[in-house]
Every structure is written in C-alpha cells, then in structure tokens.
Amino acid sequence: MENKITFKDIVNYSSNIFNGKFIPFLKSEINDSDIKKLFRKMKEGKVTNNYNDQLYNFLKKYYNYNRDVFLTNSGRDALYYLLLNLNFNKKEIIIPSYSCLGLIEPILQLNFKPHFIDIDKSLNPSLESIKKAINVNTAAVIIPHLGGTFAKDTLKIISLCKKKKIIVIEDCCQSFGLKINNKQVGTFADFSFFSSGVGKPVFTPLGGWVLTKKGFFKKFMQPTSKIQSTIDDEYRNYKKFVKRYSDNPFQVFKNIATDKINSYFDGSKRSFFSMKEQKEPRQVFNNLNAYIILDQLKRLEQKLIKRKQIAYKWSQKLKNNKKVQLIASTNSIYNKFYVCSEKNEKKRFLLKGWEVENGYTPLHLRYDFDKFKSADLKITNKLWQKIYSLPVRPSLDLNII
Ligand SMILES: Cc1ncc(COP(=O)(O)O)c(C=O)c1O
Known part of the structure; x- marks a missing residue:
C-alpha cells in the first residue's frame, strides 16, 4: 500500500464516515x-x-x-x-x-x-x-x-x-x-x-x-x-461533551479538522503559555458531574472485562501480521491498545473506517520545551512516529473486529 495520502484515499475515508462505516476512537457511553x-x-x-x-x-x-x-x-x-x-x-x-x-x-x-x-x-x-x-x-x-x-x-x-x-x-x-x-x-x-x-x-x-x-x-x-460551577454550567458542558463524542458524521468531520489545526500549533516552537490562558485551577465540580462520574465508576468493572475481550481479539487478529508490533503487555486494563508500525499499516486501518489515535509527539519536540533538560531519549526518538492506538472502548461490538 502507498504511504502517501491520495485523493482517492480522502474520498474513501469520507464515504466511510457518511455511510456509517466509520468507527470513532471515542464515543460517549453516558446514558443521556x-x-x-x-x-x-x-x-x-x-x-x-x-x-x-x-x-x-x-x-x-x-x-x-x-x-x-x-x-x-x-x-x-x-x-x-x-x-x-x-x-x-x-x-x-x-x-x-x-x-x-x-x-x-x-x-x-x-x-x-x-x-x-x-x-x-x-x-x-x-x-x-x-x-x-x-x-x-x-x-x-x-x-x-x-x-x-x-x-x-x-x-x-x-x-x-x-x-x-x-x-x-x-x-x-x-x-x-x-x-x-x-x-x-x-x-x-x-x-x-x-x-x-x-x-x-x-x-x-x-x-x-x-x-x-x-x-x-x-x-x-x-x-x-x-x-463551584452551577448546575446550568455543568449541563451545558455535558451537552457539548455528548455532541463532541457522538458518531454524527458532520461532528466527526469537524473533530478531524479541529485536531489537524491544533496539531499545527504544537510544532510551532512558541511558548506554551502564549497559546493558553495561564489560570490557577480553582473550580470544583457540582452535584450533576459528581453523579455522572459516580455512575460511570460503578460500571467500571464491567467495562474492564469488555476492554480485555477487545484487546484479546485485536491480539488474535494481528498475531500473524509481522508489520504490526503489539505494545500492551498483560499487566494492563487496555485503556489504549498501543501498536507500532510503519505509516502504510496505519493507513490500512484508517481506510477500513477504524479511527486510530496517534501516539504523542514527545514533549521535547513541542512548543519551546526543548529548552528543558533531557536524559538520553533514544527509544522515544526511535519509536514515537510509529505508535498509535487501536480502538478499545467498551461499547465496541466485538464482532466487528
Ligand atoms: C497520562 C496522563 N497524565 C495526565 C493527564 C491529564 O489529565 P486531564 O486531561 O484530566 O487533566 C492525562 C490526560 O490526558 C494523561 O493521559
């Protein structure tokens, strides 16, 4: 498969989004x-x-x-x-x-x-x-x-x-x-x-x-x-969250565009705080958010079992694929299912409609953070561009992997 992104790839990717074949990396699991x-x-x-x-x-x-x-x-x-x-x-x-x-x-x-x-x-x-x-x-x-x-x-x-x-x-x-x-x-x-x-x-x-x-x-x-924030503030914030993490195709498109714009600023060598209001964190959440967190906490054990099953399915599916290395070990709850490969393998996942999440750009390569001290970053420098995570969110249907 070609490494470069072609016009045909963009058409395929977009048609997946609008034909319901797109599997977002994250989706809200809160009962609206x-x-x-x-x-x-x-x-x-x-x-x-x-x-x-x-x-x-x-x-x-x-x-x-x-x-x-x-x-x-x-x-x-x-x-x-x-x-x-x-x-x-x-x-x-x-x-x-x-x-x-x-x-x-x-x-x-x-x-x-x-x-x-x-x-x-x-x-x-x-x-x-x-x-x-x-x-x-x-x-x-x-x-x-x-x-x-x-x-x-x-x-x-x-x-x-x-x-x-x-x-x-x-x-x-x-x-x-x-x-x-x-x-x-x-x-x-x-x-x-x-x-x-x-x-x-x-x-x-x-x-x-x-x-x-x-x-x-x-x-x-x-x-x-x-x-404390008001209940109205929290509900407004919650509604934004639900919209952002829905699988509505227009929203998915908007998310992809926003992420691209944000990643441009990351590499821009500017001071981090010139991009961001530097404010002391002082607010605490209210009763509504506390309920939302508590409700999800109570469902955690169930979700962890499902994550394990999804991770197992991914490992089985990829075990003979020499081009993709699995990173997650056994001591994991698989909040991410990190893998490592060249770009063309990642592209294969994307064109199937799977949204993968890119790994981090290391901090020493972001904003003006190269001014801070670092130890020898051999593995970081060697791996970071090849790392991404496959979706493991608990609401995924096991049969589609
Ligand atoms: C490893 C790690 N540490 C710290 C944070 C910060 O958490 P929050 O986004 O809730 O401020 C995150 C979140 O992205 C994280 O993944």
Whole structure:
C-alpha cells in the first residue's frame, strides 16, 4: 500500500464516515436520558442526594479507607494541587518526554522545571534513564502507567528514590482500575493522581482526584467549594461533551479538522503559555458531574472485562501480521491498545473506517520545551512516529473486529 495520502484515499475515508462505516476512537457511553431527567429534577429542587459526598465515599471505600482522597476537576488539577501541597524547595520534576500536555502543564504553572527521561518498550519510564537524570535538584519522579499498562519498574524506581529522598508520584490518569497482585495502581507510591476526563477509563466531561498516604497532609490546600460551577454550567458542558463524542458524521468531520489545526500549533516552537490562558485551577465540580462520574465508576468493572475481550481479539487478529508490533503487555486494563508500525499499516486501518489515535509527539519536540533538560531519549526518538492506538472502548461490538 502507498504511504502517501491520495485523493482517492480522502474520498474513501469520507464515504466511510457518511455511510456509517466509520468507527470513532471515542464515543460517549453516558446514558443521556438519565442525565436529562436528573438535570430537570435538580432544577426543580427535587434532588436531595449529595453525589459529591457519595463519590468521595465510593473512592474511600475503593481504597479500603487506607488513603486520603481529594476531588479535583481534572487530572492536571490533581497534579497541580498535589505539587502545591508537597511544597518542595527543589525545582526539577522528572517525567517521560513521551507524555501529554496535561502532565507538563501543572509543572510549569507552579514554576517547576521538567526533566525529560526516556521510555522502555512498553512506553513507560525507563529506570536507566531516571538514574541518569536524577541530580541534586530533583524534587520528584512521576511514573505514568501509560495506556493503562503497569510501569514495570515501579518498585525499583520507588526504592531508588527512597534512598535518595526523592518523592515518587504515580500518574494513574489512564490506569484507574488496574490491580497488580490485588493492589490498586496508585497505592504503590505514597502519592498519585487520577482523571475521569476524556478518553480515560472513567470517561466523563471532567473530574479527577489526588490520592495520598493516609494522614500525610494535616491540611490540604484545594479548590474551594465556594467557586463551584452551577448546575446550568455543568449541563451545558455535558451537552457539548455528548455532541463532541457522538458518531454524527458532520461532528466527526469537524473533530478531524479541529485536531489537524491544533496539531499545527504544537510544532510551532512558541511558548506554551502564549497559546493558553495561564489560570490557577480553582473550580470544583457540582452535584450533576459528581453523579455522572459516580455512575460511570460503578460500571467500571464491567467495562474492564469488555476492554480485555477487545484487546484479546485485536491480539488474535494481528498475531500473524509481522508489520504490526503489539505494545500492551498483560499487566494492563487496555485503556489504549498501543501498536507500532510503519505509516502504510496505519493507513490500512484508517481506510477500513477504524479511527486510530496517534501516539504523542514527545514533549521535547513541542512548543519551546526543548529548552528543558533531557536524559538520553533514544527509544522515544526511535519509536514515537510509529505508535498509535487501536480502538478499545467498551461499547465496541466485538464482532466487528
Ligand atoms: C497520562 C496522563 N497524565 C495526565 C493527564 C491529564 O489529565 P486531564 O486531561 O484530566 O487533566 C492525562 C490526560 O490526558 C494523561 O493521559
């Protein structure tokens, strides 16, 4: 198959979208009529349940009451408040360059300096690279369990950092629900953070939380509930989310165009904050959003089973295809099903109507982030252009793979 995109490819791709043969990577799984009804009741003042409290209690129970939980609006807000409360006097935070803007944003907002490290073949932090990056200014190391796959060197990294008095934070934004020997991800290190935002295991318009060792913070500075969004704001935001993650062909077209425009700015070497309003995250979500998150949380176990079945089907389908390498290992909830191939294989998926999600452009190649320190990024530089994820969202029909 030709690598270049031809006019015929564009026609085929578009006709898939308009003939109902297009399979979007993400689609909202929230029951819209439930939310509509709840919103109406809330407006009439007929809802007495405090879903924020119920969500908080659900999470406390999930962690067997052994951890402290602080709810936030997103994963990045969770990291923001965690870093703020840890009150470091050292300035460097070690993160993989193969990561997203959501990870670097709070680090920069709080005037820390990221120090980029390399990944291993499962796209998680490389222990060797961390060893090279650690220095007298290192305050913390962040370990993302990317794609929902356990970072295999987690315990070694924790033990190395303990000796050097460096804080380890698990980034569990893509891995909530993963357990290793019955131990929940996010409880290996003393601190971790989570997201229930777009494309996450709990996929809702917003939300996140910080998880810490019990009793570590006597007082945790966090978003004040006085700056809570209104139910109307939240419903409006929810409606936008449902529209954005629908499979309406016109919406799909709009999404593709918007993503293309956004990716242009990424490579433009401009300062990140010149592109974005730099504002302190202070809002917390309201009862309506708390309900949406809680409702999806309660369905998580079922969804994880389905993800496993889809991942198994993909592995069976691709096991004899020498041109596509599977990245996900067994210790995974398959929030993404990462694979690695040359462009023409990816094109084959796209022309069948499967929307694949591109991997990250490494942070050291985005905006003006090349000004920050990096360890040797050999694997990152070698792999990043070949990585993408096949759809594994739980609502997919197994028979179409
Ligand atoms: C690994 C990882 N860390 C952090 C974040 C930030 O989460 P949020 O988008 O909820 O701010 C994301 C989300 O994209 C993520 O995938």
